[in-house]
Amino acid sequence: MEAAASLANVNMHLRPVPDPKPPPKAAQRDTVPSIAELERWATVLRIDCVRMLAVAKSGHLDSSLSAADIVAALYYRVLRHDPDEPEWAERDRFVLSKGHAAPIQYAALAQHGYFPLRDLMGLRQIGAHLQGHPDMNRTPGVEVSTGSLGQGLSMSLGIALALRLDGLDSTSQVFALLSDGDCQEGQTWEAAMASSHFGVGNLTAIVDYNHLQTDGTTEEVMDIADVRAKFEAFDWDAVEIDGHDMNQVIEALERSRTLDHPAAIVCQTRKGRGVSSMESRFGFHGKPPSAEQAEEALSELEATLERQTAALDATADDSPGGEG
Amino acid sequence: MPAEAKTEPIATRHGYGDALVDLGEAHEDVVALDADLAVSTQSMKFGRKFPERFFNVGTAEANMMSMACGLAATGKRPYCSTFAVFAAGRAYDQVRLGIAHNELPVRIGASHGGVSLGEDGASHQMIEDIALMRAMPNMQVIVPADYNQAYRATAESYDSDRPMYMRFGRPSTPIVYESIPETLGDGVDVLRHGKDITLIACGHMVWRALEAAESLEREDGVEAEVLNVAIVKPVDTETILESISKTGVAVTAEEHRVVGGLADAVRQVAAEEHPVPIFPVGMGDEFGISGTGEACMEHFGLTPRGIADRAREALVLKPIVSHPPLIGPEWT
Numbered sequence: 001m002e003a004a005a006s007l008a009n010v011n012m013h014l015r016p017v018p019d020p021k022p023p024p025k026a027a028q029r030d031t032v033p034s035i036a037e038l039e040r041w042a043t044v045l046r047i048d049c050v051r052m053l054a055v056a057k058s059g060h061l062d063s064s065l066s067a068a069d070i071v072a073a074l075y076y077r078v079l080r081h082d083p084d085e086p087e088w089a090e091r092d093r094f095v096l097s098k099g100h101a102a103p104i105q106y107a108a109l110a111q112h113g114y115f116p117l118r119d120l121m122g123l124r125q126i127g128a129h130l131q132g133h134p135d136m137n138r139t140p141g142v143e144v145s146t147g148s149l150g151q152g153l154s155m156s157l158g159i160a161l162a163l164r165l166d167g168l169d170s171t172s173q174v175f176a177l178l179s180d181g182d183c184q185e186g187q188t189w190e191a192a193m194a195s196s197h198f199g200v201g202n203l204t205a206i207v208d209y210n211h212l213q214t215d216g217t218t219e220e221v222m223d224i225a226d227v228r229a230k231f232e233a234f235d236w237d238a239v240e241i242d243g244h245d246m247n248q249v250i251e252a253l254e255r256s257r258t259l260d261h262p263a264a265i266v267c268q269t270r271k272g273r274g275v276s277s278m279e280s281r282f283g284f285h286g287k288p289p290s291a292e293q294a295e296e297a298l299s300e301l302e303a304t305l306e307r308q309t310a311a312l313d314a315t316a317d318d319s320p321g322g323e324g
Numbered sequence: 325m326p327a328e329a330k331t332e333p334i335a336t337r338h339g340y341g342d343a344l345v346d347l348g349e350a351h352e353d354v355v356a357l358d359a360d361l362a363v364s365t366q367s368m369k370f371g372r373k374f375p376e377r378f379f380n381v382g383t384a385e386a387n388m389m390s391m392a393c394g395l396a397a398t399g400k401r402p403y404c405s406t407f408a409v410f411a412a413g414r415a416y417d418q419v420r421l422g423i424a425h426n427e428l429p430v431r432i433g434a435s436h437g438g439v440s441l442g443e444d445g446a447s448h449q450m451i452e453d454i455a456l457m458r459a460m461p462n463m464q465v466i467v468p469a470d471y472n473q474a475y476r477a478t479a480e481s482y483d484s485d486r487p488m489y490m491r492f493g494r495p496s497t498p499i500v501y502e503s504i505p506e507t508l509g510d511g512v513d514v515l516r517h518g519k520d521i522t523l524i525a526c527g528h529m530v531w532r533a534l535e536a537a538e539s540l541e542r543e544d545g546v547e548a549e550v551l552n553v554a555i556v557k558p559v560d561t562e563t564i565l566e567s568i569s570k571t572g573v574a575v576t577a578e579e580h581r582v583v584g585g586l587a588d589a590v591r592q593v594a595a596e597e598h599p600v601p602i603f604p605v606g607m608g609d610e611f612g613i614s615g616t617g618e619a620c621m622e623h624f625g626l627t628p629r630g631i632a633d634r635a636r637e638a639l640v641l642k643p644i645v646s647h648p649p650l651i652g653p654e655w656t
Contacts, residue, residue: 093398095394137427143397144394144426145422145425145426148420151386151417151418151422154387154389154393155391155393155394155397157387158390158393158395158402161394162398163398165355187384187386191390191391193382194382194391
């Protein structure tokens with residue numbers, strides 16, 4: 001009885017997402033996805049996250065949602081990567097220093113065909129390859145294992161230096177996605193100091209500054225205050241943007257590649273972005289949504305997706321083949 | 325190999341530093357990192373020769389270990405050098421997740437292990453690193469006995485695809501191996517044959533165990549077998565079992581806590597496969613103190629005399645089923 005009920009629950013979350021167009025493969029991409037398309041992909045990834053967490057009944061949903069726009073921008077437009085050849089030597093590298101947001105990276109990897117979409121439903125379950133935090137030896141597309149905060153920027157610096165030794169630093173950029181918590185770990189600032197000291201020009205640190213952590217707001221728990229100024233003090237090129245404004249995200253990411261300096265992009269974001277009942281609300285960190293919360297979140301995100309898809313279709317009708 | 329065996333006392337860390345240079349010469353993918361101790365750890369020799377492949381991160385050991393993870397994940401063979409206390413203690417979590425969990429070919433060259441570093445005292449005297457690194461999944465633990473073996477351990481480490489912790493020491497220590505051994509092999513060498521008791525040692529305690537064996541023979545007529553365990557994890561059980569099943573009793577000797585290190589590695593083998601009494605020489609539940617390296621070793625009984633006395637105790641308690649207890653002249 002109970003098993004049947006939980007199966008029904010699972011199926012409910014597994015219903016098809018409207019209009020899941022196959023994503024273009026980066027290596028053979030003929031058109032660059034427009035801002036509106038990227039925004040729509042961010043919604044697709046958010047929906048995947050809600051479904052994964054609803055089935056897993058475990059994980060960090062709100063931390064994944066705040067990073068959705070950044071991750072969509074990276075995987076659908078900025079990163080040079082090839083799902084058919086995950087070990088391609090000249091690829092860009094993405095390191096999820098905030099490893100607890102693994103679902104958003106898993107969604108992006110699955111949508112790009114690094115592994116089947118159905119694997120997403122195995123998140124955090126015994127025998128499945130999708131671990132609670134990213135694992136480089138289990139999941140294709142994961143560069144290094146993370147999950148203990150503060151280590152990702154150092155790992156990314158190591159990768160950037162190895163690429164430089166191989167003469168690939170002008171082609172391959174390393175993007176590290178950091179959380180508020182990463183910025184509270186002292187090691188992040190060891191890495192910040194070392195990155196400018198070693199003069200790496202192929203390293204971008206993206207901070208998903210969503211102002212909420214496990215025990216409260218960052219302002220209450222441990223104020224990391226002006227993160228941009230902190231990176232600047234370590235001689236980084238540092239900018240601050242709205243991490244949910246796709247135009248700003250793309251511009252900052254693309255610009256960071258052109259610099260011969262380590263680059264920090266501090267993204268002001270809202271935890272739980274895209275789900276109004278969760279957005280910037282304390283108390284969801286590390287807590288999976290209940291079945292009702294998941295349903296509510298899915299309804300809202302699917303409505304968003306339909307609206308975004310309709311707008312895209314209308315644009316396509318107006319200007320066939322246009323880039324938007 | 326261009327390396328020359330040493331004959332005069334010299335620190336094991338020099339074996340590491342010299343081999344690292346030769347590895348750099350032979351392999352383009354070898355990179356080295358240090359945390360402002362390159363002169364002490366001897367990685368500076370590599371740094372001078374291959375400045376573009378050497379990264380001194382300053383006093384930031386956590387950053388160093390995670391950087392090594394990134395370098396190894398991108399095809400390099402990193403060698404991270406610092407004092408044992410920082411390598412295994414301060415940067416434990418970075419070693420654990422980034423290196424051991426990822427099964428990356430990173431080598432940690434941990435110098436100044438144990439109390440023999442002397443004057444700097446308890447804050448710097450690492451006496452629990454072998455225990456920490458033995459407990460860490462996927463980590464190999466190497467403790468060479470002298471310069472020549474340290475050279476071989478380092479040179480050979482390149483061929484391993486797995487994470488490795490190598491412990492070296494500060495003071496000059498006598499040479500145990502006349503030439504640079506061709507290999508570490510299974511990691512346990514019988515340095516002296518005997519039938520009455522097995523002395524099992526690692527690192528700086530190996531030459532002391534050999535001296536202890538001599539004094540046991542001279543003063544007590546006891547024939548002690550001496551084993552050098554250079555690979556503490558994974559430990560080769562075969563040689564140890566062969567010896568303890570012959571002698572029926574053993575003393576272990578390490579410059580380390582008697583918990584979690586060589587003593588426990590040997591006790592585990594014995595308990596599971598051939599239970600005989602194992603008597604440890606090492607550090608009890610206490611920290612080190614300042615003094616010259618030799619004075620510190622004396623203070624904690626980490627001496628040939630300390631090993632020999634422990635062996636005499638052990639022989640008294642040695643089960644009668646194995647051999648009749650041996651009573652030396654001073655006991656009668």
